Every structure is written in structure tokens, then in C-alpha cells.
Amino acid sequence: MKVTGIVLAGGASSRMGTDKSQLRLDGMTVLERIAGEVRKAANRVIVTGSKGGSLPFGLEAVPDQYPGQGPLAGLHAGLKETRTEWSILCACDMPLVNAETMLALLTLADEPWNAVIPVIGGRKQPLLAAYHHRVLPGLEERLQAGRLRMQDWLDTISAVYVDGEQLAASGSRAADKVFFNMNEPEDYRRVTGWLREEASLKNHDC
Numbered sequence: 001m002k003v004t005g006i007v008l009a010g011g012a013s014s015r016m017g018t019d020k021s022q023l024r025l026d027g028m029t030v031l032e033r034i035a036g037e038v039r040k041a042a043n044r045v046i047v048t049g050s051k052g053g054s055l056p057f058g059l060e061a062v063p064d065q066y067p068g069q070g071p072l073a074g075l076h077a078g079l080k081e082t083r084t085e086w087s088i089l090c091a092c093d094m095p096l097v098n099a100e101t102m103l104a105l106l107t108l109a110d111e112p113w114n115a116v117i118p119v120i121g122g123r124k125q126p127l128l129a130a131y132h133h134r135v136l137p138g139l140e141e142r143l144q145a146g147r148l149r150m151q152d153w154l155d156t157i158s159a160v161y162v163d164g165e166q167l168a169a170s171g172s173r174a175a176d177k178v179f180f181n182m183n184e185p186e187d188y189r190r191v192t193g194w195l196r197e198e199a200s201l202k203n204h205d206c
């Protein structure tokens with residue numbers, strides 16, 4: 001199945017105080033890191049809402065048609081551009097995502113569902129999820145009406161929900177870390193610490 005990757009890179013990053021997509025981890029930007037994983041699961045990668053500058057790896061930038069309207073607007077911009085039935089959406093502030101989790105979600109991407117949404121620790125995670133192109137008209141209506149809450153929109157689409165146990169076989173990282181999202185400087189420091197620990201465990205194994 002051909003799949004498009006849509007990376008959300010818009011928003012104000014106001015809590016972080018600096019563009020989250022450009023934070024550096026392990027010698028690369030968070031956007032480069034995430035796009036590298038999305039690329040393994042998708043045939044084409046689109047970045048929506050990025051704040052200018054050239055994108056790495058020849059990623060395609062697509063501007064939001066509803067600027068400043070949040071993640072739903074970023075998903076909308078990506079889906080408008082896609083030619084595939086299914087897309088995998090990934091926020092650029094989830095630095096520990098892996099392709100295995102995306103591929104696991106895509107195994108459920110089929111009739112009668114229009115979305116495959118993880119639920120981790122009891123919380124829906126629509127910003128690392130799979131969406132069918134069919135959701136686009138309803139999404140457009142909501143944006144036109146200024147109804148921007150993602151959680152409300154989810155109630156209007158036929159989605160299958162997948163818990164952490166079902167995704168547990170996907171890669172080496174625990175689901176709570178895969179879905180960890182960075183909002184504040186403290187979150188960035190935590191991720192830096194986890195990566196350092198992972199690297200030192202790997203060194204011990206060698």
C-alpha cells in the first residue's frame with residue numbers, strides 16, 4: 001500500500017520559546033529525526049506549516065490553507081496534497097517516534113475505518129495516527145466553521161483505537177516514550193537525558 005507521511009511543523013511553540021522542529025538531538029534537528037522515521041514508513045513526506053528555510057532530505061513543504069488554526073489545519077493541508085488513500089500523521093514535537101509504530105498503525109488501516117488512533121495511558125494520540133483521505137471534506141467543513149478542537153473532530157469520524165499493548169511489538173521503545181511530546185524546555189531536557197541513557201546502554205551491550 002502506498003502511504004503519504006504528513007509532518008506537522010506549524011504552531012507558535014510558545015511554551016518552548018523557540019521553534020520545536022529546529023531543536024537539536026543527536027546532531028540533527030528534531031524535524032530531520034522525525035522525517036527520517038516517517039520516510040521509512042511512507043513513500044512521500046510532506047511537511048505542513050514549517051516556518052521557512054530549506055527542508056532536509058528534499059522534504060516537500062506545504063503551507064497551511066488555514067494559517068494559525070492549529071494541528072487540524074496542518075492535517076488538512078497535508079491531506080489536500082496527498083494522492084494516496086492513507087496517510088500517516090506525525091507531529092514534529094514527538095522526537096522519539098519510530099517507523100515500526102507507524103507501520104503497526106498502518107496494518108489496521110482498512111475498511112470500514114477512516115482513522116487508526118493510538119490510545120496510550122488512556123489518552124488519545126491523534127498526532128501520531130493514520131488517516132484516510134475520506135476525512136478531508138468533513139475536516140474542511142470544520143475549519144471553515146472555526147471548530148478547531150481535534151478531540152471533538154475525532155468523535156465525528158469512524159476510527160479504530162489501538163492501545164499500547166497492541167503496539168508493544170513495534171520497536172524497542174516503550175509506547176509512553178514513543179508518544180512523548182515536547183512542549184516545554186524541561187521536556188526537551190528529559191528527551192536529551194533518555195537518549196543519553198539509550199546510547200550508554202547500547203555502548204555497554206557492544
Ligand SMILES: Nc1nc2c(ncn2[C@@H]2O[C@H](COP(=O)(O)OP(=O)(O)OP(=O)(O)O)[C@@H](O)[C@H]2O)c(=O)[nH]1
Pocket residue numbers: 008009010011012013014015016020048049050064067068069070071073074075090091092093127183
Ligand atoms: N501545520 C501546522 N502544524 C501545527 C499548527 N499548530 C500546531 N502544529 C503542530 O502540531 C503539533 C502540536 O502543537 P501544539 O503543541 O499543540 O502547539 P504549538 O503551537 O506547537 O505549541 P504551543 O504554542 O506551546 O501551544 C506540533 O507538531 C506543531 O508543530 C498549525 O497551525 N499548522
